[in-house]
Amino acid sequence: xxxxxxxxxxxxxxxxxxxxxxxxxxxxxxxxxxxxxxxxxxxxxxxxxxxxxxxxxxxxxxxxxxxxxxxxxxxxxxxxxxxxxxxxxxxxxxxxxxxxxxxxxxxxxxxxxxxxxxxxxxxxxxxxxxxxxxxxxxxxxxxxxxxxxxxxxxxxxxxxxxxxxxxxxxxxxxxxxxxxxxxxxxxxxxxxxxxxxxxxxxxxxxxxxxxxxxxxxxxxxxxxxxxxxxxxxxxxxxxxxxxxxx
Ligand code: ADP
Ligand code: MG
Numbered sequence: 001x002x003x004x005x006x007x008x009x010x011x012x013x014x015x016x017x018x019x020x021x022x023x024x025x026x027x028x029x030x031x032x033x034x035x036x037x038x039x040x041x042x043x044x045x046x047x048x049x050x051x052x053x054x055x056x057x058x059x060x061x062x063x064x065x066x067x068x069x070x071x072x073x074x075x076x077x078x079x080x081x082x083x084x085x086x087x088x089x090x091x092x093x094x095x096x097x098x099x100x101x102x103x104x105x106x107x108x109x110x111x112x113x114x115x116x117x118x119x120x121x122x123x124x125x126x127x128x129x130x131x132x133x134x135x136x137x138x139x140x141x142x143x144x145x146x147x148x149x150x151x152x153x154x155x156x157x158x159x160x161x162x163x164x165x166x167x168x169x170x171x172x173x174x175x176x177x178x179x180x181x182x183x184x185x186x187x188x189x190x191x192x193x194x195x196x197x198x199x200x201x202x203x204x205x206x207x208x209x210x211x212x213x214x215x216x217x218x219x220x221x222x223x224x225x226x227x228x229x230x231x232x233x234x235x236x237x238x239x240x241x242x243x244x245x246x
Contacts, residue, residue, distance in 0.1 A: 001030040001163060001195045002051055007060035009046050009218075020046040022218040023060070030162070033189040033196045035205050037233065038215035044199045045167055047215065051197065052165045053081040065162045082110050086156030086194075088166035092148040094140040094155075100147075101126060101136045104154045111159075125154035128192075129184055146177030153184060157194070164188065164196045171201065182208045203237040 009021040020043045028034055036044050049055035050062060053069050062069040065084040072080060094103045104122040113121070126136055129150040140148050149169060156164055166185065170178035186208040188194045198205060206212070214221040214229040221229055 001032070001065060002026065002028040002197070003061070003063040004047075004051065005061040007047075007050060007057045007062060009043075009050060009055070010058050019218045021050070021057075024215075024218070024220050026213065026220060028195065028197065030195050031189070031193050032211065033186060033209050034198070034211045034213060035209040036197060036199045036213050036215060037201070037229070042215040043218040044215055046218075048165045048167050048197065048199055052085045052087060052163070053077045054087075082107060082159065084162050086153075086159065086161040086164040088149070088152050088156050088164065088169045090168040090171040092140065092145075092152040094148055094151060096140055099137045099139060100131060100143065100151045100154075103140065103151055104158050107155060107159050121158055122154070125158040126151070128157065128188075129154045130180075144177070145173050146180060149173060149177070149181050150184070153181070153188075157188060157192070162195060164194050165199075166196065167199045168201065169198070170205070175204075178202060179204065203233050206233055206237055 004024055004026040007021055007024045008019065011018045011020055024047065036047065038044050046055065050057050051064055053064070053072075057070065060070075067080055067084070069077065069080070095106070098106070101119070101122050104125050105118045108118040108121060123136065131147060131150050131154065135143060135147060140151065143151065153169075164185070169185070170181050173181060182202075182205055185196055185198065189196050198209060212230050212233065214226055220226075
């Protein structure tokens with residue numbers, strides 16, 4: 001599903017060049033639910049943005065869902081993204097003046113579906129994420145953080161994408177809502193066969209994901225280093241060690 005080969009992304013800050021990603025090579029198979037962890041500033045969001053076609057690599061090859069992204073124009077990237085990727089963010093990024101259901105319908109405005117059909121699909125997505133029906137017409141401001149993140153996840157799945165990328169989706173939630181969001185992502189992976197890449201600081205995510213990748217200063221940890229980093233996360237959670245992603 002995801003093939004990155006020697007991907008680098010550099011940002012210029014005054015006279016300095018920041019290597020946000022430094023020759024990252026990574027393969028994630030379809031149907032996997034994986035976590036991407038690492039300290040703040042290690043390049044996690046940059047990597048997610050590149051594999052979801054929001055940002056571009058300066059060097060290297062990026063192929064996602066059967067498409068080589070490196071050769072696409074901005075417009076082509078936007079079309080590809082709308083069809084293949086669902087995005088979930090820490091702060092939900094819902095439109096405050098639109099109801100829950102209208103927020104979920106938004107990505108469908110880019111399709112030629114009829115209005116009733118858009119509505120039907122949005123309601124179905126809200127049912128999948130378990131939002132209570134009487135909340136469908138509520139504005140985001142009238143919903144709890146956990147409910148808002150459910151709405152955001154419904155918006156991410158309403159186009160039936162192959163890939164869901166979630167950047168710290170539990171970062172602003174209490175423990176109970178965070179567990180519910182992780183359980184929901186896991187269900188989307190198991191029941192709907194979505195490939196999911198989850199950026200998280202939350203060790204509880206380990207209970208749900210199949211592998212962890214660790215970024216440090218723009219590089220992926222490998223081998224013994226990766227195993228140690230995974231074990232360190234597991235120790236904070238108190239679950240038995242498992243093999244690292246790579
Ligand atoms: P993380 O998500 O792991 O916290 P990021 O991917 O956001 O890390 O950032 C990695 C590094 O790249 C950081 O040093 C950050 O300041 C820098 N960076 C990210 N985006 C930009 C940008 N648009 N312009 C300049 N520097 C950036
Ligand atoms: Mg980030």
